[in-house]
Amino acid sequence: xxxxxxxxxxxxxxxxxxxxxxxxxxxxxxxxxxxxxxxxxxxxxxxxxxxxxxxxxxxxxxxxxxxxxxxxxxxxxxxxxxxxxxxxxxxxxxxxxxxxxxxxxxxxxxxxxxxxxxxxxxxxxxxxxxxxxxxxxxxxxxxxxxxxxxxxxxxxxxxxxxxxxxxxxxxxxxxxxxxxxxxxxxxxxxxxxxxxxxxxxxxxxxxxxxxxxxxxxxxxxxxxxxxxxxxxxxxxxxxxxxxxxxxxxxxxxxxxxxxxxxxxxxxxxxxxxxxxxxxxxxxxxxxxxxxxxxxxxxxxxxxxxxxxxxxxxxxx
Amino acid sequence: xxxxxxxxxxxxxxxxxxxxxxxxxxxxxxxxxxxxxxxxxxxxxxxxxxxxxxxxxxxxxxxxxxxxxxxxxxxxxxxxxxxxxxxxxxxxxxxxxxxxxxxxxxxxxxxxxxxxxxxxxxxxxxxxxxxxxxxxxxxxxxxxxxxxxxxxxxxxxxxxxxxxxxxxxxxxxxxxxxxxxxxxxxxxxxxxxxxxxxxxxxxxxxxxxxxxxxxxxxxxxxxxxxxxxxxxxxxxxxxxxxxxxxxxxxxxxxxxxxxxxxxxxxxxxxxxxxxxxxxx
Numbered sequence: 001x002x003x004x005x006x007x008x009x010x011x012x013x014x015x016x017x018x019x020x021x022x023x024x025x026x027x028x029x030x031x032x033x034x035x036x037x038x039x040x041x042x043x044x045x046x047x048x049x050x051x052x053x054x055x056x057x058x059x060x061x062x063x064x065x066x067x068x069x070x071x072x073x074x075x076x077x078x079x080x081x082x083x084x085x086x087x088x089x090x091x092x093x094x095x096x097x098x099x100x101x102x103x104x105x106x107x108x109x110x111x112x113x114x115x116x117x118x119x120x121x122x123x124x125x126x127x128x129x130x131x132x133x134x135x136x137x138x139x140x141x142x143x144x145x146x147x148x149x150x151x152x153x154x155x156x157x158x159x160x161x162x163x164x165x166x167x168x169x170x171x172x173x174x175x176x177x178x179x180x181x182x183x184x185x186x187x188x189x190x191x192x193x194x195x196x197x198x199x200x201x202x203x204x205x206x207x208x209x210x211x212x213x214x215x216x217x218x219x220x221x222x223x224x225x226x227x228x229x230x231x232x233x234x235x236x237x238x239x240x241x242x243x244x245x246x247x248x249x250x251x252x253x254x255x256x257x258x259x260x261x262x263x264x265x266x267x268x269x270x271x272x273x274x275x276x277x278x279x280x281x282x283x284x285x286x287x288x289x290x291x292x293x294x295x296x297x298x299x300x301x302x303x304x305x306x307x308x309x310x311x312x313x314x315x316x
Numbered sequence: 317x318x319x320x321x322x323x324x325x326x327x328x329x330x331x332x333x334x335x336x337x338x339x340x341x342x343x344x345x346x347x348x349x350x351x352x353x354x355x356x357x358x359x360x361x362x363x364x365x366x367x368x369x370x371x372x373x374x375x376x377x378x379x380x381x382x383x384x385x386x387x388x389x390x391x392x393x394x395x396x397x398x399x400x401x402x403x404x405x406x407x408x409x410x411x412x413x414x415x416x417x418x419x420x421x422x423x424x425x426x427x428x429x430x431x432x433x434x435x436x437x438x439x440x441x442x443x444x445x446x447x448x449x450x451x452x453x454x455x456x457x458x459x460x461x462x463x464x465x466x467x468x469x470x471x472x473x474x475x476x477x478x479x480x481x482x483x484x485x486x487x488x489x490x491x492x493x494x495x496x497x498x499x500x501x502x503x504x505x506x507x508x509x510x511x512x513x514x515x516x517x518x519x520x521x522x523x524x525x526x527x528x529x530x531x532x533x534x535x536x537x538x539x540x541x542x543x544x545x546x547x548x549x550x551x552x553x554x555x556x557x558x559x560x561x562x563x564x565x566x567x568x569x570x571x572x573x574x575x576x577x578x579x580x581x582x583x584x585x586x587x588x589x590x591x592x593x594x595x596x
Binding site for chain 1: 396398401403426427429430433434436438440441442443452453455456457502505506509
């Protein structure tokens, strides 16, 4: 055999081996892609199936009367007025308490706190707090807000409880949002003689507001579905009146009486209806569930839009 | 190894230098700034700048050259106390800016940065409009009058040779500019509040040759009004644009002289090796 033929044979052999090797690796790649697709389809279909079943049961019940009626012994007349008003007011308190506390803590921890064992300890605690079962927050709130601080089994107590619950989420997302801003922008601001607070308030906070808002909304959409801690602090399951209106016709036009009012929220109303023996109430529960899911999804949609809106024109 | 000076004095004038190294020119006319036994430590241990003594002439371009990791950027960032932003860093010795020791504990780094501005390696405009980018240096000072800000923004943009290109799109986002324009915007931003010294940290390393040429041209224009200290990776750039050159090696200042003299008749062995391409 000539040398050229020899080399040719060797190359053919090597190429063959190379190709079988590549084929084998490509096969594994392809197998994982198919497996992943099947798993994600199963997960999605189960979820969609649940939502679909609930909606087919619940949507016919979604009449204006359903939104404008108090709960009733008669399933045909029962509605979710006190529940959605309660949920809205509780969320308002939660947002007012959790946003400033969470964002300020996140800014402090990320930008001001000196790195050291204390910062590490706080960091570990905050991260762990996000994983504490929500009923534990309920117990804490029962002792602290309802017992010690005497705030009563009220909208205020519930709002503060849920604020505690989502505080770690808001803190962590705020920190991550701030951390995502490149350091060269911080240095650019400092190099012009900005103080630390000017750097934060003029630059990194505006640049990260989209991500921070996303975190806040994801936190709030978790809070709106929470049942356990709200039951623990004593939300009512049957309530046939609304809290005092926050807006008044006469001076001083704004009233805070509603904070002290007893209340219920959407998930509790659902739970109450599901636990009734009459099958008609189950339809009411499905309808309320549809409303709740719609509320959560629309909050998430707002989060996505806000992130898109604030990221527009920003790139690094 | 020289005994580090732990006490930072804030006397009214720089001390007469007793330093006498033939490779380091000390007879600088009109020094704008002067370092005296400057040492710098990262995180308390890494000794990055070792006993540097030199004078920066006013309204001239002084280039810092040397191989990677020789401490030229570290030295540059001492001049606006950028190292104060990160914990554990420590200066020793003095940097005199006119009659103020800017390393003194009694001098706020903000005061230093308002007198000494900086242009970074990568263009880093804020994600704001062109106008707001330039105006920010004035806004941090609390300048509110629109007419004054307008006037200074125009002056700074003219100074950075960006006015003609930017005047009709002042409210456009800065990111819509090209890389070279963005860097000139950063120069305008650094000029807006009338600094005494502008530090350039390899300002053209992220730019193409045409943008680089326009920035180099700009610098020779700028030195009529302001003192420039520039770190550059390219010896050719230092030769093209600078009046004085400092060569650093392993944290030490090896040679400092007029660029003409240094590139033609380097007196230090290391400088000769570096300029001859034997170390790099």
